[in-house]
């Protein structure tokens with residue numbers, strides 16, 4: 124899949140911008156705060172119908188303005204299509220493909236896949252289990268619709284079960300039939316999610332290991348991901364019964380797949396504590412490249428690869444390895460940002476790639 128053209132109107136710090144992409148790799152270069160990441164974010168938006176950074180759409184509208192739009196022209200299996208995303212304050216956002224509105228915005232997700240590697244990925248290593256579950260859930264959901272349905276079922280009934288527990292604790296009386304009716308919905312959903320997460324980590328890990336090994340120049344560094352879940356060691360149906368008094372005392376469901384975690388290791392030690400910054404960054408790049416591969420295989424379609432500030436913290440060896448990887452046709456169309464233009468030009472031409480160079484300064488782009 125390729126993005127041929129991108130137009131922006133009042134998106135973040137851009138009043139108006141029009142870009143068209145030729146060459147092997149697109150580079151957005153310029154000083155800090157000039158708007159490089161905002162361009163990647165606009166492309167991300169076309170895929171996910173939301174920003175990778177701001178949580179509210181109002182923040183995506185250029186200050187003092189009332190509406191933004193992003194338009195992208197894609198070619199996919201030799202067919203050209205146009206995606207439009209637009210948002211006006213106080214109104215529902217509009218997502219259109221070839222001038223047609225979607226019934227549900229969710230129908231658009233996954234049609235124009237994008238994988239982004241960005242500095243904020245570090246939270247996958249540093250933060251709590253929730254961000255890691257979110258990463259794997261979003262990835263598995265893109266590949267398996269049933270998984271997404273079960274996730275929605277699980278989180279809905281878990282919420283109801285927890286509010287019932289709070290209610291029972293307040294009233295000092297337990298409606299066992301009601302709890303059982305929730306459990307009957309939760310158990311099959313948890314079984315499916317648990318099984319799928321376990322299976323996914325098994326097929327995903329060799330991809331991550333392979334990419335990490337390549338990036339690190341096989342420096343005897345071995346990475347691993349372990350899936351940890353309450354459901355591994357226990358029969359959850361029995362556990363729900365056994366733990367009822369504890370659940371009532373704490374007024375929440377104390378076991379289940381909502382507590383699952385994915386643990387990251389480097390040479391058998393916790394990556395968060397024992398990995399250097401460069402090793403952690405390499406791990407995250409390996410993770411995203413493995414994500415890229417999983418999507419490519421499942422959809423027979425290469426996502427766009429967005430690399431934000433990718434060269435920082437990597438040594439020359441790892442940068443060279445990364446360029447060897449992306450120079451290979453495997454990764455399709457690539458967009459890259461860097462605040463040091465000379466470095467990027469040198470790296471890209473050194474790798475024998477033909478770059479499309481865009482110089483960015485205060486929301487203005489020159490080729």
Ligand SMILES: Nc1ncnc2c1ncn2[C@@H]1O[C@H](COP(=O)(O)OP(=O)(O)OP(=O)(O)O)[C@@H](O)[C@H]1O
Nearest residue numbers: 135136155156157158159160161182184185186462
């Ligand atoms: N809604 C908005 N309206 C106007 N400006 C905005 C809006 N949202 C973000 N900006 C501005 O866009 C600018 C550029 O942000 P961006 O993250 O793209 O910079 P960058 O070129 O990637 O910089 P760096 O090299 O530091 O990563 C920021 O200074 C920010 O204040």
Ligand SMILES: [Mg+2]
Nearest residue numbers: 159160432460
């Ligand atoms: Mg940036």
